[in-house]
Amino acid sequence: MQATKSRNQIIPAIIFLLPGFALFFVFFLGPLLYSLRISFFNWNFAHPDRSVFVGLQNYITQLKNPIFHRAVINTAVYTAITVVVKMVLGFLVAVLLNQKIKARSFFRVTYYLPVITSWVIVSLLFTYMFSGQDGLVNYFLKDVLHVIDKDIMWLADPILALVPVILVDIWKGVGWTVVIFLAGLQSIPVELIEAAAVDGANRWERLVKIILPMMRGTLVFLLVVLVLGGLNAYVPFQLITHGNPMDETHSILTLMYRATFQRLDFGSGAAISYLLTLFVFLLSFVQLKLLRKPAGE
Amino acid sequence: MKRSKSLFKFVTYICLTIGIVIVAIPLWYMISTAFKPQTMVFELPPAIWPNPSTLLNFTKALTTDHFGLYFWNSLKVAITATSLTVLVSSMMAFAFARLNFKFKEPLFYIMLLGMMVPPVMLIIPQFVVSHWLNLYNNLWGLILVYVTMNISMQTFLLRGVFENVPRDLEEAAMIDGGSPWTIFIKIILPLSGPGLAVVVINSFLYSWEEYSWANVNIGDTMNRTLPIGIALFQTEHLTEWGQVFAASLVALIPVVIIFIVFQRYFVQGISTTGIKG
Numbered sequence: 001m002q003a004t005k006s007r008n009q010i011i012p013a014i015i016f017l018l019p020g021f022a023l024f025f026v027f028f029l030g031p032l033l034y035s036l037r038i039s040f041f042n043w044n045f046a047h048p049d050r051s052v053f054v055g056l057q058n059y060i061t062q063l064k065n066p067i068f069h070r071a072v073i074n075t076a077v078y079t080a081i082t083v084v085v086k087m088v089l090g091f092l093v094a095v096l097l098n099q100k101i102k103a104r105s106f107f108r109v110t111y112y113l114p115v116i117t118s119w120v121i122v123s124l125l126f127t128y129m130f131s132g133q134d135g136l137v138n139y140f141l142k143d144v145l146h147v148i149d150k151d152i153m154w155l156a157d158p159i160l161a162l163v164p165v166i167l168v169d170i171w172k173g174v175g176w177t178v179v180i181f182l183a184g185l186q187s188i189p190v191e192l193i194e195a196a197a198v199d200g201a202n203r204w205e206r207l208v209k210i211i212l213p214m215m216r217g218t219l220v221f222l223l224v225v226l227v228l229g230g231l232n233a234y235v236p237f238q239l240i241t242h243g244n245p246m247d248e249t250h251s252i253l254t255l256m257y258r259a260t261f262q263r264l265d266f267g268s269g270a271a272i273s274y275l276l277t278l279f280v281f282l283l284s285f286v287q288l289k290l291l292r293k294p295a296g297e
Numbered sequence: 298m299k300r301s302k303s304l305f306k307f308v309t310y311i312c313l314t315i316g317i318v319i320v321a322i323p324l325w326y327m328i329s330t331a332f333k334p335q336t337m338v339f340e341l342p343p344a345i346w347p348n349p350s351t352l353l354n355f356t357k358a359l360t361t362d363h364f365g366l367y368f369w370n371s372l373k374v375a376i377t378a379t380s381l382t383v384l385v386s387s388m389m390a391f392a393f394a395r396l397n398f399k400f401k402e403p404l405f406y407i408m409l410l411g412m413m414v415p416p417v418m419l420i421i422p423q424f425v426v427s428h429w430l431n432l433y434n435n436l437w438g439l440i441l442v443y444v445t446m447n448i449s450m451q452t453f454l455l456r457g458v459f460e461n462v463p464r465d466l467e468e469a470a471m472i473d474g475g476s477p478w479t480i481f482i483k484i485i486l487p488l489s490g491p492g493l494a495v496v497v498i499n500s501f502l503y504s505w506e507e508y509s510w511a512n513v514n515i516g517d518t519m520n521r522t523l524p525i526g527i528a529l530f531q532t533e534h535l536t537e538w539g540q541v542f543a544a545s546l547v548a549l550i551p552v553v554i555i556f557i558v559f560q561r562y563f564v565q566g567i568s569t570t571g572i573k574g
Contacts, residue, residue: 009396009397017388017392021389028445034425045425101310109556111320116556120528125326125327133339134340134341139341171320235509253415260420270422276418284413
C-alpha cells in the first residue's frame, strides 16, 4: 500500500512543482550561475562574445578599491545598529502589547503603518525631514531642544549622512519585528507563565527564564532575516545619500549598481555582488551554527 | 501585587503612546505637507494643519507626468504577481508538505536558496535574461521576476501552514477517491485562510513597492510603475515636496486597503506558519 502510494505521487509532484521550479530556474538559479561567469570577464554587454576573460581580476580590483572598503564599512555599521535596535525595541513593544490592554489592535495597526509604506516614499520623506535648511529635524534640535546652535548639513557629511539612512530603517522596520515577536509570544502556553507566577517568579524572572528560552526559534529567525536585509540595503542609500559626498556613503549594493549601470562595468558589478553573497552565506552559516538548539532539546 | 500590576499597566500605556507619537510624526508631516501650498512647504515651525490648505498638489501631481498611467501599471503588476505567487507557491508548498517523491528534501533546500540570495544581486544577470526573452521594457518582465523572488519565502511559510492541517480529513477524501488536486483545492486551501492572507500581504507589498528591478528593466515612460514615477518626480521637481507627497499618499491607498482587509489574520497567520519558538 505504502509503495503504491509513493509511486502514484511522482506525477502529481511534478505537476505541482513544475511552474515554480520553471520560474526558479529561468529567473533565479540560471541568473545566479550566469552572474558568476560574468564576474570573471571584462564583460561586453552589447556583444557578450567579445568579452575578455580576466580571471579573478574584477575581484582583486574591488578588494583593493577604497570606495568598496568604505561601502563595506557603511553596510556593516548600518546592519549592526539597525538589527540590534529593531530587535530590542521590537521585543519590548511586543511584550507590552501581549497583555490584556485596551486599544491593542489600534496600537498594533499603527506600529505596522510604516512597514506598509513603501521604501521609496519613506526614503524621500526622511530626505525632506533631514534637509539642511528648514528641515524638521534641524528645527527640532535647534529651536525646540536647543542642543545645536546652527543647522546641520546632514547629507553633505559622509558620516552624518548615514543617520537618516539608519533611522529610516529602524522607523520602518520595528513594526515588523513586533509582529513576528508577538506571533512567537502567543505560541508560549499561558499556563506555563501562570504556573511560574504562582511559584513566585517575578516579571523579570519569567522573562529571562521562560519567555526568552521559549522564543529561541523566533530570535534566530529574526536575526538571520534582519542581518540579511541589512547587508542588502539598497533603496534608502540610493535615494537618500546617492553615495554622496565623494562616493563615501555607498552601501555594497548601491556601489554594485553604480559599477554596472552607470559605468557599464558588468564584470565588476557581478564581482561585488558575489563578494556580498559569499559573505552572506558564511555569516548565515555561522549564525545558524552558533544559535542552533543545544543538544538534547 | 495588585498595585504593581496597575503601575505596570500605566507604564505600558505611556511607553506605547510615546512609540505611537514617534511613528506618527513623520507620517503626519507627510500628510500635512501634501495639503500645503508651495509657499508653506519650508515654513517653520511646521503648522499642524496648513492654513490655508489646498488640494492643488493632488490635482497637479495626478495630471502631470502620466501619474495615472503609473498607478494603473503598478496595479496590473501587483495584482498579477500576487495571484501568481499565491498559486505557484501554494502548489509547491502542497507538494513539499503532503506528497511523497524522490529528492524531496534536496529540492526543498535548493528552493530555499532563494531566501539566502539578495534580489538586488541578481539584477545584472536578470537584466541579461530579460533582454534574451524580450521582457525588457515589458511589465511581464517585472511580474515574472517578482513572483520568482517571492516564491522561496512564501513556499517555506505555506509548507509550515499546510503541515498543520489535520491529516484525517485528507485521508477520508483519499478513500473517497479524491486526487491530490481535489485535496489541495477542497481541503488544504480552504483551511489555510490566515496563512494565505500573510502570503497575499507579503507579495502585494513587495510587488507594489519594488524599485530596484523596475528601475533597471523599464526604460520607456509608458511602462513605468509608481515607485519609479515618484522617485523620478522628486529628482525633477526638487523642492515641490507637496506634490511628491500628494502622489505618495495616492500610491499608499491600495496598500492600506489590502492591509485593512487582511490585517486581522495577520498575527494569527504568522503563528500558523511555524516561525516560532
